[in-house]
Amino acid sequence: MSLTQTEAFQRIATIRERSVIALKESKETGLKVAGTYCQYSPAELIVAAGAAAVSLCGTSQTPIPAAEKVLPRNLCPLIKSSYGFAVTDTCPFLYFADLLVAETTCDGKKKMYELLGQIKPLHLMQLPQVQNETALDSWILELKRLKERLEESFGVEITSERLRDAIRLLNEERRSLKELMDMCRLKPSPISGMELLTVLHNTGFNIDRRDNIALMDQLTAELRRRAAAGISPFTEATPRVLLSGVPVGIGSDKVVKLVEECGGSVVGFENCTGYKKLDPVDEAGDPLVAVAERYLRVPCSCMSPNPGRFELVKRLVEEFQVDGVIDLTWQGCHTFNIESHALKQFVQEQLSRPFLQIETDYSESDTEQLKVRIEAFLEILARPR
Amino acid sequence: MVSVGIDIGSTATKAVVFDGGVRGRAVVPTGWEPREAALSALRDALLQAGIAEGQVGGIVGTGYGRISLPIFDRRVTEITCHARGAHHLCPATRTVIDIGGQDSKVIALDEGGMVSDFIMNDKCAAGTGRFLQVMAGVLDETLDGLGSLAAGAEPVSLSSMCAVFAESEIIGLLAKGLEKERIAAGILDTIARRVQGLAGRIALRDTVTFTGGTANNPAICRVIAAHLGVKLHVPEDPQFVGALGAALIAAD
Missing domain, CATH: 3.40.50.11900 (Rossmann fold)
Known part of the structure; x- marks a missing residue:
């Protein structure tokens, strides 16, 4: 049996579809959703706010022609695709998102976010472009600003305790993902x-972090068996x-x-x-x-x-x-x-x-x-x- | 052992029959049917060598058409084949510049003649043999004619590297009454600048061997050597270097 036919992989392969259904149901019972585009988005704060942090679509060629009606053609495809999904309203995760969390990373992204902010509520974090103490001080202030925005938008209080819980949960997810990725150290x-890319891509859309952890641990166990x-x-x-x-x-x-x-x-x-x-x-x-x-x-x-x-x-x-x-x-x-x-x-x-x-x-x-x-x-x- | 290399380029298909030395070779236009071109080049080269197909021990295919033939024992990219062929013909080769019909490349070789790095042009026709062909066509000249026309003329500066834009630019210059010779020199200059841009991304080490059909044109060789500031080694029959490399690999 090929790896893609195993139960764990099959469940990972269908995360996106299942997550869309789960999102629809959870939204009806009051779940708040924040969408993110980038590794700089501190998902811990979103999770600590009791909300779901989901990746947004931006890896497909399909909506790029729509984006090019507004954005320059020689812009990076990731930015065009992300914006294209928004203007064509074809990303279910963006559709369900109550708030987008974005950062001033590159020039293309930050100017695109100005346009995206006209379509969806968007919180822009001013990301420093250097990694030193001064930058850290201003970044901490930006995180506080995000915390306040999340508290205000979602009507919750992000306590230190809830933030610690979110840190532990997301670290556990990282531990699980690392063990999976480290299977590639083996030769062959x-x-x-x-x-592996299917796993990396799909788990980003899962609103249930514990489900992610269980599925990835299950897949890693299967890979250990196969390697042996x-x-x-x-x-x-x-x-x-x-x-x-x-x-x-x-x-x-x-x-x-x-x-x-x-x-x-x-x-x-x-x-x-x-x-x-x-x-x-x-x-x-x-x-x-x-x-x-x-x-x-x-x-x-x-x-x-x-x-x-x-x-x-x-x-x-x-x-x-x-x-x-x-x-x-x-x-x-x-x-x-x-x-x-x-x-x-x-x-x-x-x-x-x-x-x-x-x-x-x-x-x-x-x-x-x-x-x-x-x-x-x-x-x-x-x-x- | 008799081995054969077939290099199916976008413009021409080349075959080399090798048995300790080159025994036969042939070139045919690739046209719209790369399989037919490969088979026809193979037949012609075997005929010239006086060798029957059954005596051939191995065939390696290369070039953009390498995917299309079941007769190949192996397929190897033109990067590896050009390097191998150039190193065989001139063991001092550390850099290969190849201008092909639809791409141009600069290849760095290590002391043993193995590819250590390479760079290819972007996906458009700028800096390729196709660019030269199109521009020669605008001036109603052959490639050779373009070279002789350019000799000694002060090159006009063409701002477009793109084959489509450069064509309009040239038509504009002709309308202004600019001399054909200066435009021809400008076209060669454009190619040389493009190759220079590519070569800038790789350390050019002596000996620099220039391969591909375009290297047959002495005017182009001169302009490129002048732009790069190096001496170019042009092997005899530069068009067959890729096919020769493929035949050598087939003999391994």
Whole structure:
């Protein structure tokens, strides 16, 4: 039986559909919902407000033409897709959201949020672009501002106790997700990159965090059994790729698909839809400060400088026995596209691994061209080092 | 062992029969049927070599059409094949520049001749053989004619790298009465600037070998070498380097 046919995977594969039904029912009995787009959104505050924090759609090409009636065509597809879902009202999670929580990450996003705020109630957090003490102080104030907005909008009080409970719950979810992702350390990995991406993508839409934890633990147990029995979609010789760069999800997964169709194994996602999610919140000390510290640490290219990303890439390359790094950057994403140059030097010179940058969008128009690059890259990786 | 490499490019399909040395080769236009082109290039090359198909020990396919044939024992990308072919012809090669019909690439080789890095142009026709073909067409010239026309002329500066916009720009310049020679020189300049842009992303180490059919044109070689500030090594019959590399890989 293939992994996708197992009960745990089947349930994960249908999270989105089940979550939409659960959302509809829970909304009727008074559940409040806050939608988020980004790893910088402190979900703990939303959960502590008794509300559901759900990811919003932004990984499909479908609504992009609608977005391009307003947004420039040469903008990053993630921003266009997110906005397109809103103007066409085709994302059920956005539909059910009472409030959107957004941050001033890159220029494209913050200006898009000005437009999105005209469609839906939106709380914009002013994210500092540097990770130091001064930035932390202002970020703590921003978290307090969000806390007040949530309390006011949802008519609740976010006590320290409730915030601590939310921190513990979300840390537990991170523990579960980390154990699952760490199965890819095995050579060969018992789970494909596309299967792992399905888990990463779908669990973000689940309003029931405990259900997420149970399903992921169940899948990890299944993967342990498979690894022990020597079952894997790959062999020892399959080139192992770390995917770095921009967020990816189902619908914007073409590079992951191509790498695996061309004979590679994506063993890690060093991006904010992957391993960057796993950094836990410190459970000791002031909970609001701990949440602020954790979220300001996210090593996104909108930070300057952004040393955390290089450290994380180094760690993952070593721990996941990575043969080569692919840096996926969306067209029009200036911060990741520029940072790619420094990352290339770092990976080639410090880590002695081959590096490939791929700049593309959500459309299928460059599939053949990408195939040549990816196959040639895998030909380099397949050689004995 | 007799091996064959077939390089199915967007414009031309090349076949090389190898047995310790090149025994036969052929080039045919790819046209709209890459499978037929590959089979026809294979037949012609075997005929030239005087070798029957049954004697062939291995066939490697490369180029954009590499997906389409069941006769291939293996398929290898043109990146790896061009590097292998260039290194075979000139073991000092550390950089390969290839201008193909629908893409151009710069490949870095390590001391052993293995690919260590590569860069390809974006998904449009800027800086490719197709760009040259279209522009030559606007001037009603062949590629060779474009080269001789450009020789010695002061290049006009073309701002468009895009094949569609550059065409309109040239039509505009012709309407203004600008000399054909200066426009021809400007077209070559545009290609060279595009290659220069690509090459800037990879350390160019000597020897730089220039492959692909475009390298047959001495005027283009001169302009690119001048822009990059390097000496270009152009192998004999640069068009066959990818197919030769494929044949060498098939012999492994």
